[in-house]
Amino acid sequence: MNKGAVLVLGARSDIGMAVAYRFAQAGYDIQLAARNVTSLDDDRADIEIRNSIKATLHEFNALNIQAHEAFVTTLPELPIIAVCTTGYMGEQKESERDMTSASLVMRSNYEGPSSVLGILANHFEKRGSGTLVGVSSVAGERGRASNYVYGSAKAGFTAFLSGLRNRLSQHNVNVITVLPGFVNTRMTAGMQLPIALTAQPSDVAASIVAASAQGKNIIYLKPIWRLIMLVIKSIPEKLFKRMTL
Numbered sequence: 252m253n254k255g256a257v258l259v260l261g262a263r264s265d266i267g268m269a270v271a272y273r274f275a276q277a278g279y280d281i282q283l284a285a286r287n288v289t290s291l292d293d294d295r296a297d298i299e300i301r302n303s304i305k306a307t308l309h310e311f312n313a314l315n316i317q318a319h320e321a322f323v324t325t326l327p328e329l330p331i332i333a334v335c336t337t338g339y340m341g342e343q344k345e346s347e348r349d350m351t352s353a354s355l356v357m358r359s360n361y362e363g364p365s366s367v368l369g370i371l372a373n374h375f376e377k378r379g380s381g382t383l384v385g386v387s388s389v390a391g392e393r394g395r396a397s398n399y400v401y402g403s404a405k406a407g408f409t410a411f412l413s414g415l416r417n418r419l420s421q422h423n424v425n426v427i428t429v430l431p432g433f434v435n436t437r438m439t440a441g442m443q444l445p446i447a448l449t450a451q452p453s454d455v456a457a458s459i460v461a462a463s464a465q466g467k468n469i470i471y472l473k474p475i476w477r478l479i480m481l482v483i484k485s486i487p488e489k490l491f492k493r494m495t496l
């Protein structure tokens with residue numbers, strides 16, 4: 252039975268590619284969307300052959316919001332699930348010095364992902380089915396001196412997903428917010444990450460596939476991050492502003 256297609260936005264990311272493989276294993280066709288997407292042709296062929304499904308490539312730039320409607324309407328079919336993994340951390344110090352750099356971080360994590368998921372949401376609403384998944388971050392749960400530009404953009408994206416979920420709940424469309432803590436990817440390469448708090452891209456992918464099947468709303472990776480963020484959010488501002496986090 253044809254299960255329909257899963258669109259992976261930001262498929263060149265470690266998390267995006269793991270998501271694509273995992274949904275392909277579950278029998279979905281896969282639409283890989285990314286910048287310079289032709290570089291993914293070997294992966295596309297591998298996903299197809301291993302799983303006997305159809306995988307296609309689609310050029311996509313999250314920042315080119317004027318092109319997002321055409322991007323969606325020219326897909327070979329409207330996907331049943333869309334997962335947005337695009338994001339850009341940038342350098343906090345650089346973002347403090349240069350507002351153009353800060354703006355790139357804000358647009359890459361908030362404006363671009365919200366634009367494309369918002370357009371997909373309109374199409375899903377009209378059809379009356381589908382699942383939208385946004386990969387945000389626990390960094391959006393409270394602004395910290397060490398990464399508040401990235402964190403504020405993720406906070407905006409998390410709020411967008413929350414509102415979208417609320418709006419679409421009567422239209423048989425589910426919206427899942429994914430809140431990873433640390434994940435071992437290109438984005439965190441070179442950082443010293445605590446093993447117990449660090450997920451692998453395959454863990455994130457497995458959780459997204461399970462959450463889609465179960466109609467979940469918000470998932471933390473790893474689950475311990477829910478508790479950690481609960482504690483961090485409960486620290487009074489008076490104390491928090493003196494802490495180094």
Ligand SMILES: NC(=O)c1ccc[n+]([C@@H]2O[C@H](COP(=O)([O-])OP(=O)(O)OC[C@H]3O[C@@H](n4cnc5c(N)ncnc54)[C@H](OP(=O)(O)O)[C@@H]3O)[C@@H](O)[C@H]2O)c1
Binds near residue numbers: 263339363
């Ligand atoms: N790694 C972590 O610890 C962690 C924690 C929390 C949340 N996250 C989030 O998880 C998601 C995936 O990140 P990752 O860790 O797998 O890192 P990654 O490999 O750096 O993935 C980020 C992806 O976003 C894509 N991207 C950035 N700007 C884009 C644009 N304008 N148009 C299209 N694609 C764009 C990049 O494309 P290119 O390949 O073309 O550069 C890259 O493939 C991100 O949203 C990130 O913020 C990661």
